[in-house]
Amino acid sequence: MLVAEAAVAGSIPRFEIPHWRERLGVAAGITGRGADAGRGFDLGLWSQAPVGEVMSRWLAFRREMGFSAVVLGNQVHGTEVMPIDSGCGWIQVEGIDGWVCTTPGILLTITVADCVPVYLAVPRRAVALLHAGWRGTAGGLLERGLERLLAAARVDESKVVMHCGVGICGGCYEVGSEVMKGCGAAAEGPGPWHLDLRHTLAEQAKALGISDVTTSSWCSAHDRSFFYSHRASRGSDGRMAAYSGLSPGPSRLLPTDLPGNI
Ligand SMILES: [Zn+2]
Structure with a gap:
């Protein structure tokens, strides 16, 4: 079923998956480009934007979200999925393409610009967030993420x-035959081919x-x-942060958060 993330009014540009907060107890969505000229609300830590400007946007993002911890890292198009269940402030781990968490108040993030953020949730119990480009999709990232989620939440897949x-x-995603074959899609004829990564992931999920x-x-x-x-910017665009976390209870909200407290 198609669902459009809905724009959320606030101090930063972001969109949320409708009804996940009420239905699942999960804040999940993605930041947007925003209306500012120039690079907009670019959160790409390893992209071309000046680091100071990017970090000030991450601070604004964290203040807006009201979680006591934000998990982030540089992804490598691999299949490593890491459980994170404690910590506060900024939690940064290198080389991870997915996170699992059962603790309210910790916000998982990944940065994307075309790759698919895959959100998995066990209502009010656990979340996972995966960075699925074609390599992760072909390599079994979803299966790995699901395994880790089920182990952490101690439930079966029917609850996910x-x-x-x-x-x-x-x-919009024109690819070569190696990408098609890697993702289990037929590459017939002379090409080029088009791959619908989200359709592939949804089929994997069903299986x-x-x-x-x-x-x-x-x-x-x-x-x-x-x-x-x-892809559409030929490599010059910024990055969005996809996010997911079990909503913090009132006691877990930080009343203030000093800028620069990284
Ligand atoms: Zn398109």
Whole structure:
């Protein structure tokens, strides 16, 4: 089923998966490009933007979200998924393409611009957030993430809800035969071919026993006025942060958070 993340009013540009807060107890969504000229609300830590400006946007993001910890890292298009269940402030780990968490108040993030953020949730119990480009999708990132989530939440797959978030659509994602074959899609004829990564991930989810799966109707490339697209910008665009976390209780909210307290 197609579901559009909805714009949220506030001090930063962001979009949330509708009803996840009430239904699942999970804050999950993605930041957007924003209306500012220039690089907009670029959160790319390893992209071309000046680091000081990027970090000030991360601080604004954290203040807006009200979580006591934010988890981030530089992804490597691999299949490592790491459980994070304690800590406060900024938690940064290198070389990880997915996170799992059972602790309210910790916000998982990944940075994307075309790759698909995959959100998995066990209502009010656990979340996982995966960075699924074609290599992760082909390499079994979803299966690994699901395994880690089920182990952490101590439930079976029937309890899992999944959303394939804002990423590049099949029409905008032209690929070579190695990508098609890697993702188990037929590469017939002379090419080039088009791959719908979110469709591939939804099919994988079905095979893994996840029945509650939705897909974003946004495309990072052809909806580039709201989002960033690596492909459509020929590599010059910024990055969005996809996020997911069990909503913090009132006692876990930080009343103040000093800028620069990184
Ligand atoms: Zn598109």
